Amino acid sequence: MIDTKARIIANERLTKDYWRITLDVTEIVYKIKPGQFINIRLSKRNDPYFRRPFSVFRRVKLTGGNLGIEVVYKVVGVGTNLMTLLREGDKLDIIGPLGHGFEQNLDKRTQVLLAGGIGAASLFLLAEEISRLVKQHELELYLLLGAETESTLILTKEFKALGGKVLVSTDDGTYGYQGSVIEMLTDALEKGNISSDCAIYAYGPEPMYRALSSICQQYNIPAQIAMERHMMCGVGACLCCVCYVKEESVSKYRDLSSSHILFESERQYGHALVCRDGPVFHIDEVILDG
Numbered sequence: 001m002i003d004t005k006a007r008i009i010a011n012e013r014l015t016k017d018y019w020r021i022t023l024d025v026t027e028i029v030y031k032i033k034p035g036q037f038i039n040i041r042l043s044k045r046n047d048p049y050f051r052r053p054f055s056v057f058r059r060v061k062l063t064g065g066n067l068g069i070e071v072v073y074k075v076v077g078v079g080t081n082l083m084t085l086l087r088e089g090d091k092l093d094i095i096g097p098l099g100h101g102f103e104q105n106l107d108k109r110t111q112v113l114l115a116g117g118i119g120a121a122s123l124f125l126l127a128e129e130i131s132r133l134v135k136q137h138e139l140e141l142y143l144l145l146g147a148e149t150e151s152t153l154i155l156t157k158e159f160k161a162l163g164g165k166v167l168v169s170t171d172d173g174t175y176g177y178q179g180s181v182i183e184m185l186t187d188a189l190e191k192g193n194i195s196s197d198c199a200i201y202a203y204g205p206e207p208m209y210r211a212l213s214s215i216c217q218q219y220n221i222p223a224q225i226a227m228e229r230h231m232m233c234g235v236g237a238c239l240c241c242v243c244y245v246k247e248e249s250v251s252k253y254r255d256l257s258s259s260h261i262l263f264e265s266e267r268q269y270g271h272a273l274v275c276r277d278g279p280v281f282h283i284d285e286v287i288l289d290g
Contacts, residue, residue: 001098001235002027008090009068011083017075018118018154019084022060024068028096032056032069034126035101035226035280039234041093042082050232051095052079053275055122055203058158072121072154098234102126102224102280106133108199112142114212116181116204120145120155122226123203131162142167142194146181146204150174182211189219196221202283210288223283229274236260236276244287245272253282 006025013019028038039051057070073080086092104126105111111130115123127143134141141164147153148171160166168176169184177184181204188194200223202212209225216223229241247263247270250256259277263270269287272278 001095002031003093003095004028006092006094008086008088008092009062010088011086013084014072014154015151017152018072019075019080020057020070020072021083021086022062022068022070023092023094024062024066025094026066026068028094029059029067029069032059032097032125033101034129035122035224036097036099037234037279038071038094038096039098039231042079048079048082051234053098053231053234055226056097056125057121057155058124058128072118074118095234099275099279100277102201102226104130104133105199105222105224106137106139108197108222109138110140110142110195110198112144112185112194112198112200114144114146114181114185114200114202114204116146116208117148117152118154119203119226120159123201124155124158126201127159127162127164131164134163140195141165142188142198144181144185144188145169146171146184147175148172180208180211182208182215185212186215189215199223200283202226206288209283209286213283213288216283224280225283225286226279227274227281227286228279231275234275236273239273241274242271243274243278243281244269245277245281245285246270246287249282249284253285 004027006023009022011021037053054071057072062068143159143164143166146169169181196219203226231241232238261272
């Protein structure tokens with residue numbers, strides 16, 4: 001984890017609610033792994049007091065040959081509204097990279113990346129890495145993107161440039177498959193258009209994960225998901241980003257002695273910190289009944 005300053009190269013609107021900011025932050029650009037996040041302080045004043053967590057969209061080449069990073073964000077509150085006011089040359093205080101990211105599961109020939117809404121921006125770095133391995137490992141790469149309507153779709157052009165099979169769904173049917181991204185996945189599995197012998201990586205809202213969990217159980221599909229929680233510190237100090245996990249599943253994937261996960265002997269679940277033990281978990285680790 002590094003505390004550093006980032007210089008803003010550009011800050012542009014993509015759609016009505018989505019923006020993309022480009023940052024020159026050399027100290028961490030090579031250290032970021034897919035699924036990790038950065039914590040940004042948006043004001044020198046105490047409003048907003050807490051930093052805001054953002055996933056990294058991708059690395060980009062800057063003028064002069066250095067690499068920077070891009071963050072795609074949705075304007076939803078005070079912090080992200082402040083971000084839209086940032087301009088080229090402004091400086092931001094950034095901590096990162098933070099959290100536990102995705103682990104590539106190349107034992108499965110079929111690789112499926114599943115994104116709902118802003119989750120598309122959070123999966124792109126992983127999609128890039130897997131796309132570079134397609135020929136070497138004879139992989140099939142599927143990129144499933146879901147949005148409410150055509151006007152809220154983002155980054156389809158960028159995903160198509162990776163060379164995988166891009167499938168798009170909109171809830172209202174204004175673009176691509178009519179229905180949710182989970183319904184589109186289910187349809188593709190039932191018709192055999194996507195092999196059920198696959199690995200899934202997903203980023204989206206928790207209701208999407210609950211539906212995905214049922215599919216994974218039905219077809220015995222391994223999946224990794226990035227959990228979302230309100231975060232304040234981002235480093236495990238404030239304890240506000242807890243999620244519930246299953247002890248029998250967690251012990252299959254990680255060394256509990258080196259984690260921040262706590263279990264109570266009289267209960268069948270434990271408490272994990274999304275900012276430190278996640279945000280990425282295997283789907284069968286997490287309790288999604290809430």
